[in-house]
Amino acid sequence: MPRVPVQLHCPDPVLEAGLRSQLRPQPGIQLLPPGDPTPPTVALISVDTLDGDTTALLHRIRHTTPARLALLVARLDVTHLPTAAECGITAILRRSQATPEQLTHMITSAARGDGMLPDDLLGPLLTQVGHLQRQVLTPHGLDFSGLTTREIDVLHHVADGRTTTEIAQTLGYSERTVKTTLHGIVTRWHLRNRTHAVAHAIRHGLI
Structure with missing residues (x-):
C-alpha cells in the first residue's frame, strides 16, 4: 500500500x-x-x-x-x-x-x-445543520446544494437530454423561465454553458 x-x-x-x-x-x-x-x-x-x-x-x-x-x-x-x-x-x-x-x-x-x-x-x-435548514434554507426554497427546487428540476431534465421546449412543457414553465433558470446557474457557478452546468452538478453530487 x-x-x-x-x-x-x-x-x-x-x-x-x-x-x-x-x-x-x-x-x-x-x-x-x-x-x-x-x-x-x-x-x-x-x-x-x-x-x-x-x-x-x-x-x-x-x-x-x-x-x-x-x-x-x-x-x-x-x-x-x-x-x-x-x-x-x-x-x-x-x-x-x-x-x-x-x-x-x-x-x-x-x-x-x-x-x-x-x-x-x-x-x-x-442540531446546527437542522436549524440552518429550517430557518434559512427552506424559507428561501434552497437546500444544502445551494440550488432551488426549480434549478434542480431543470438540471435533471437537461441531464436527461430534453430541449428547452420539452422542459418547459414538462414542468409547466415558460421557455423564458427555463432559460433564465439555466443562465442563473451558469452565471453563479462561473460555468460555460448548460452542458457544463450538468457536468458540474453531477460531479459534485448535486443531482
Missing part, C-alpha cells in the same frame, strides 16, 4: 518535533521534510484554536497546495465548525486525543476524502 505524503504545518517548534517523532515510524505515512518538492496528499495543521491567525494560515495553505487539510487543534467547539468547513478542513482531531494511531487514522481518512470529527461535536453539528 503506498504511503500518504504529509506536509506538516505547526507554529510551535516543540510541538512540531513531537508530531514528527510520532508520525515518522508510521508505515503508512510519508512525512515530508521542510522544502521537499513532493506534492503532499494531506496537509496536517497543528494549532491551539481557530482564531483569525489560524484562519489566515488555513486559507494560505488551501490556496498554495492541492492537499486535503487535516486539523489538529487544542481547543474546539461547535461554533468553530463553520469556519473549519469554509477553510476546507476535511478531518479534525483534538490534540488531547493525538495518539500515533489516531493521527494516522485522521491522515488516511483525509487522504481518502473521508471526514473525521470528534464524537462530542456530531450531535451539536446535526
Whole structure:
C-alpha cells in the first residue's frame, strides 16, 4: 500500500518535533521534510484554536497546495465548525486525543476524502445543520446544494437530454423561465454553458 505524503504545518517548534517523532515510524505515512518538492496528499495543521491567525494560515495553505487539510487543534467547539468547513478542513482531531494511531487514522481518512470529527461535536453539528435548514434554507426554497427546487428540476431534465421546449412543457414553465433558470446557474457557478452546468452538478453530487 503506498504511503500518504504529509506536509506538516505547526507554529510551535516543540510541538512540531513531537508530531514528527510520532508520525515518522508510521508505515503508512510519508512525512515530508521542510522544502521537499513532493506534492503532499494531506496537509496536517497543528494549532491551539481557530482564531483569525489560524484562519489566515488555513486559507494560505488551501490556496498554495492541492492537499486535503487535516486539523489538529487544542481547543474546539461547535461554533468553530463553520469556519473549519469554509477553510476546507476535511478531518479534525483534538490534540488531547493525538495518539500515533489516531493521527494516522485522521491522515488516511483525509487522504481518502473521508471526514473525521470528534464524537462530542456530531450531535451539536446535526442540531446546527437542522436549524440552518429550517430557518434559512427552506424559507428561501434552497437546500444544502445551494440550488432551488426549480434549478434542480431543470438540471435533471437537461441531464436527461430534453430541449428547452420539452422542459418547459414538462414542468409547466415558460421557455423564458427555463432559460433564465439555466443562465442563473451558469452565471453563479462561473460555468460555460448548460452542458457544463450538468457536468458540474453531477460531479459534485448535486443531482
